[in-house]
Amino acid sequence: MKRILVGIKRVVDYNVRIRLKPDGSGIVTDGVKMSINPFDEIALEEALRIRERGAAEEVIVVSIGTAEAQQQLRTALAMGADRAILVETPAGADSPVEPLAAAGVLLKLVEREQPMLVILGKQAIDDDNSQTGQILAALWERPQATFASKVELTGDTARVTREVDAGLETLEVDLPAVLTTDLRLNEPRYVKLPDIMKAKKKPLEVVPLASLGVATAPKTKVVRFDPPPQRQKGVMVKDAAELVAALHAKGLL
Amino acid sequence: MSRVLIIAEHDGAHLNPGTAKCVTCAAALADAQITVAVLAKDPAAVASQAATLAGVTKVLAVANPANEHPMAAILAPQIAAIARDFTHVLGPATTFGKDLMPRVAALLGAPQISEIMAIESATRFRRPIYAGNAIVTVDVSAGTQIAGTVRTASFTAAGIGGNAPIEASAPAVTLPTHTRFVAVSAASSDRPDLQTARRVVSGGRALGSAEGFKLMFALAEKLGAAVGASRAAVDAGYASNELQVGQTGKIIAPELYIAIGISGAIQHLTGIKDARTIVAINKDAEAPIFEVADYGLVGDLFEIVPALSKLLG
Secondary structure, three states, X not given: OOEEEEEOOEEEOOOOOOOEOOOOOOEOOXXXXXXXXXXXXXXXXXXXXXXXXXXXXXXXXXXXXXXXXXXXXXXXXXXXXXEEEEEEOOOOOOOOOOHHHHHHHHHHHHHHHOOOEEEEEOOOOOOOOOOHHHHHHHHHOOOEEXXXXXXXXXXXXXXXXXXXXXXXXXXXXXOOEEEEEOOOOOOOOOOOHHHHXXXXXXXEEEEEHHHXXXXXXXXXXXXXXXXXXXXXXXXEEOOHHHHHHHHHHOOOO | OOEEEEEOOEOOOOEOHHHHHHHHHHOOOOOOEEXXXXXXXXXXXXXXXXXXXXXXXXXXXXXXXXXXXXXXXXXXXXXXXXXXXXXXXXXXXXXXXXXXXXHHHHHHOOOEEEEEOEEEEOOEXXXXXXXXXXXEXXXXXXXXXXXXXXXHHHXXXXXXXXXXXXXXXXXXXXXXXOEEEEEXXXXXXXXXXXXXXXXEXXXXXXXXXXXXXXXXXXXXXXXXXXXXXXXXXXXXXXXXXXXXXOOOOEOOOOOEEEEEOOOOOHHHHOOOOXXXXXXXXXXXXXXXXXXXXXXXXXXXXXXXXXXXXXXXX
């Protein structure tokens, strides 16, 4: 069966302004709205569109996290994924699963499910690492096409347009391959109420992290969280001439 | 002692300024020995530029026709083969480095520190998370090889004046054929590159149309500036994607940033936090952009911008 594996991460919602714990030990997440990482939602949307065009038969969503991540997997099922897998980490574990370990976990699932494509977000908006897709592609010894803004499948290859600093780059990769999504690949669909009801009946498998035999001991340790330095409010000028004079005075023109 | 390998970013002829910023970052390590690796079809020209960077100890030139266009799947095995004896393997946190370095890290089995903004010791780094809304200090245990991407906005470019020896290197690895370069769209090259420009003029949704956005190009011309745009302006189709400044676009640190008709959403401010001087022009005096601007001007941009262009003659 032609499958697409999509990774999703439960993160603090995009619209929430994060707060640091007063002792600098972390980010406040109690009572904060959690959502699917927005880039992962784009990854899922792309997988669904590929399936709807008939180029794939099954879309599997995977998350690595605590039991609470089942909420995000249910949302993904409501969007249209066929089944879900939660690789469950113990509740209260404060050492995060690092990208190297996350990619190792995904590789185990790739070996089991044999997907034609793995689509991930280009980065999670919490840790901003932007590593997991590339690491998975390396461990799997398969192509990577990161920061994708357009994906065309033809037989056993994909032609992917990537958003790079110079503009747009196009790569052709053999399948299977790993794609990571940029913001403008698509606009994810909204979930409708009947789909939420239907999603409750779709399969959601829970796999304990420890059962996969992947080395997950962290290799890095965050020792402190600090707020970013704040900029000070400057001066107001009354017109263009005054602005140009001020910039001249500061040696900026 | 730290042995640092920096992967040069280049276009085949010119070294990207991000590489010189990586050198400055690496120089923050005590007793750093800095090697720059240039992988190219013909690395000679870029290698000699890298050799002049102050602080560089050695340049490794890896010539291979497969390296004509930088693709992570092709470059990473070559880099992993030459990187074994280095303590830190760094690249710029540009789309080039972000794509490449994790693949290198995976082959080395090394953890990667992304977007390094400061080095406190050989094993302690600072980096932004949550789009720069928090800064974390990260430790790795002593003796752990690490890969890293260097946040270019956080470092100045290393000066020139060095004269490092250039050594040819030919790592014996079999390269994959599963990834093929097709094309890259030629962005207009007569204007400074947004990522590295000293001055940037940036427009928002208030420009009203692609036609209105042309005002930005006219002003940029007068200033020798690069042009940027807010996400709202890009989403509205006034400006192309690669001009977007902000959390989901480019993070930049010019000496002068002029934000025109940009309200200053958090996601935009994240991209300009490190700009030396910020100027804001907006008709809404309550716009959040004024909270971070060094100089603010409230008024109609369609009057102010032409007046500015005229004054800059």
